[in-house]
Every structure is written in structure tokens, then in C-alpha cells.
Amino acid sequence: MRGLKTALGAEAAEADAGDTITVIGNTGDDITLAGLRVCPDLDTVMYTLGGGINEAQGWGRARESFTVREELVSYGVLPDWFGLGDRDIATHIVRAQMMAAGYPLSAVTEALCDRWQPGVRLLPMTDDRVETHVVVDDDAGRRAIHFQEWWVRHRAALPAQEFVEVGAESAKPAPGVLEAIAAADFVLLPPSNPVVSIGTILAVPGIREAMAQTTVVGVSPIISGAPVRGMADACLSAIGVETSAAAVAAHYGPELLDGWLVDVADSDVQVEGIEVRSLPLYMHDPESTSAIAAAAIELAQELRD
């Protein structure tokens, strides 16, 4: 998911070099490990647009090593299923230090981006603590585990009964989030996970309402009934949404979503109250990604006129 989402951001940034692009990142995946504050989604955007991403993997730093992780596991303070690289850990050290000093996550993100210069304004959805927990029920009993344990350790194979966005109902959008949405020509929903990425952002009170006031175009994360990448189907089935381009659009709903880009394989998709366009949605290379971004911009402009 992350690779697609952020690649799309990059291409959009290139297409509209004159405009300011704000990326609002999900922080529900964030986790504190060995005292380090890890923000996978924000960092993936930052590294990708800043030129530090491991491109093959779609997350983490390029030219990465795992020495600190090995030592932390030896000390017994880090679970062995979480792949924290040495270069990546430096980011979490800086973040943990700034947060310990009282800086909110939005200020920390801005400081980190000073180095990476991603070319967009990167904002966390909130400065408050929101954590996606997953209710599972197996031989060990019914319990809620952190999203990362479910996603990384269990590779989403443990059936999810429910997703709980702990802290979301009292969270406030980070400074600048509502203002950026209100001022935007349009909002682009990337083909990220509709439940635990975009759904989590929409769970912060005020964000969905602000987006409903502007033009929103989404790119389907589902092609021919299967997620393009990642394990979105495991999340959709948990909330009773079919894994299809049409069902995801209907889940967002016409109050939120104005336009929807689907793959040519799904060209027969129709969703009441949402303008659907089809084009090749696989991002094989920068050119195909760029074409998707351009189509999203074109559709948004049409819908605004």
C-alpha cells in the first residue's frame, strides 16, 4: 500500500510543481518500541519523496543494516518480528528525543522533513495518540493486539474481528490539517488501505466533515476483486465490506467521494452519486504512476467546474 500511496504523491508533486501539496499521514500504525517512536506511514512518505526509501521493499531506508535491532533483541527489549533498520532507527531516536522534550508530532515531522525535503508539506493526521488495535480470537482467546503485531507479526493472517481506533474519538486534527483541506483545490485519496490507513484518518473527528465540503477523488486499491498490494482484503472483510472497487467506493460513500478511478478491468463499475473513470491502475513505472495522478487531477478539475 505504502509504495503506491507515496509514489502517487510523488508524481502528483511533480505534475503540479507550482502548487503546494499537503500529505496527511495516518498515525494509527505508530508504535513505541524500546522507547523509540516509530511512525511507519509518515516515514514512508518522507523517505520516498526525500529519496531515502528502500524502493524494492516500499518501506524503510535504502542500504539498510540491522545491527541495533539484533542487539535490542539480545537485551530482550524488542520483539524479533519487527524489522527496525539502523538508518531508520536514527529517525526514531530523533523523534523520541523531540517528543520527550515536549514537541508535538507535527513539529517533529516538520523538523525531520527539514533534512529530507520531500517537496510536500507532510502532516500527521493528529498530534494526539491514536492507536489502531485489532480484536482477534484464536486459541489464545479473544483479545486486542496492536495493529503492527497483527500486520507484521501475524501478516494479517489471524482473522480480525474488529478494528478499534483507540483514542480517535477524542483526538483533534493536527494543526494545519483542516486548513489544508479547506484550502485545497481537491483531495486525493490514494490507493491505500481503506480501513486501517484512510479509514483511520477519517476517524479523527472533523477530518471527514472537512473533506465532505471539498472535491475528493479516490484511486481504487482493488483491481478485479483483489488488493493491488498489501492485505486490504483481510481488513475489508473484518468490517463487512466486499473486496471490490465498487464496494470500497460505496464504503467511502457519495457524501465524501466525488470521483473514483478504477482499473480497466473494472470498467463496468458504477456507484450511485460517484463519477467513475477507468484507466490502467497498475503502477509499473514512473510513467504509469504519473498517468494515474494526471487522470485524478483531470477528474477533480472536471468535478469542480
Added chain:
Amino acid sequence: MRGLKTALGAEAAEADAGDTITVIGNTGDDITLAGLRVCPDLDTVMYTLGGGINEAQGWGRARESFTVREELVSYGVLPDWFGLGDRDIATHIVRAQMMAAGYPLSAVTEALCDRWQPGVRLLPMTDDRVETHVVVDDDAGRRAIHFQEWWVRHRAALPAQEFVEVGAESAKPAPGVLEAIAAADFVLLPPSNPVVSIGTILAVPGIREAMAQTTVVGVSPIISGAPVRGMADACLSAIGVETSAAAVAAHYGPELLDGWLVDVADSDVQVEGIEVRSLPLYMHDPESTSAIAAAAIELAQELRD
């Protein structure tokens, strides 16, 4: 200094395998860098006796890399003169996390030693914050800098006007320190820096007084008027003590020191009120180090009888 001090500790541990050995470590060199808590002296003892030391260097971990440091310098949060290795950083991450959770340094040290099993009981001199600052006076003016900046960055080449043990006068010995001294058959002063290592420990109120009540044998860090290793001469001259085996013993004084081992090159040394013995003091290999430890034990036993 560190290599000698800890090697001697290791040999003493071996010589008296049946006994409990407590090592009291200097914490005046400790420094917080990028939010990580670095305790060079405690870690050198722990790594050396636990088998993780870089033997050639005498500090830091074996098989070390410096990826995190490179990244922290790129973020602008770490001075480029401090050599923090990746393996070493894991120790500082664990320590910072435990200290942030409210554990005192003595408890943190015990937890870290759970992994390293140094074979001795390792105690910080104090759980309170004591920091060695160095008053210097150069083109940039008279000012106090952290010991590490003076020692590592300036390699002790900037003339020291004074050493200030910030926080020492109100510090309390860590739990177990006074009890270990009171219960000890004897106390061994290793050939560490008499000013900024042993001197700092002695600056914690109560420790010198407790040691004065028991048998104390020291190993001279000076041979033929030169430090065996490190830059002790730069420290001694700042406090007006000659760089000689005799002057260092007189500086400790007969109230504290009962026996003093000097090199054969200094066999003519005599100090009022202190029993001096000479033997080869260069630690070429485990055998020579072991012989020094054995001589210290023998002298202490003689002085006790």
C-alpha cells in the same frame, strides 16, 4: 586508562573466583547525546568483563559499525566528534528507556549486566547526576565544557584550568556502594585517571570516608613520569600534581591509601605513610595483568594482617 582498569578487574575476578567483587564505576563522564544516555566507564567495564569489548581500542563494542551515528549527524542532532557505534547505541537506547521509565542508573546497570554477566557486581558511584566539566580558556574565551568535549573532541590538548564535578557535593553514593566498601577485604584503586576517574568517585560525599576505614591498595597509572595510557598528565597538571608515581600516591594521601604498586622503573619511590612495592606494571598480556592483580592482593593481605 579504561583498558587497564577493567583488565585488572577481570584478572582480579579470575584470581579470586570464590569471592564477590564489586566494581564501583565513575559516572562523571556520562553524557546525553541525541536523547541517548551514554555511560562510557560503566559500559567499558561491562563490555570488557562480559566479552563484548573492542580489545584493540579499549572501549566500545567489537565488530562495530557506525550507521546510526552517520544518520544522527545528518539530522544535525549529534556532534561529529563522538564515536557512537551501532551495537553500543543499543545499550544507550535500553538505558534511556529505563531511565525515562524512572529506574535509577544502578537498577539500569544491573539490568544491562543481566545480559553481559560480567562476573562482578557493577555499581555506578551514584544514581544522582554528577558531571565532570572542564574549565578552559582559549580564543573562544573562558568557559566550562563537558568532559567528553574536552577529552574526545579536543583530545585533552586544550589546557584545563580546573575540573568541576557538577552536582557532586549533593550526590549520594548509589545503593550498595558504602556497604560494599565496608564489607570488603580491601579496595583496589586501578591505574585509572587519578583526577577525572578515581578523583570523581572520591568526590561523592561518603565514599572517601568509607574507604579510609578499610585497606586500600593502588596501582600507579604513571611509569617513569608518563601516563601508561591515556592523557592523565593533562589532568594532573591542571590540579597542580606532578606526573609521577610518587606525586599521585601523595595526592591520594596516607589517610586513604595503604599500599602502592609502582613499576620497577620507579622502585626508588617512597611515600610517607604508604607501603610501596615495585614490579613490572606494563600489562602486555593476561599473564602480566594477572601478576599485578596477584601482587595487589598479596600486599593488601599483608597490610591487613
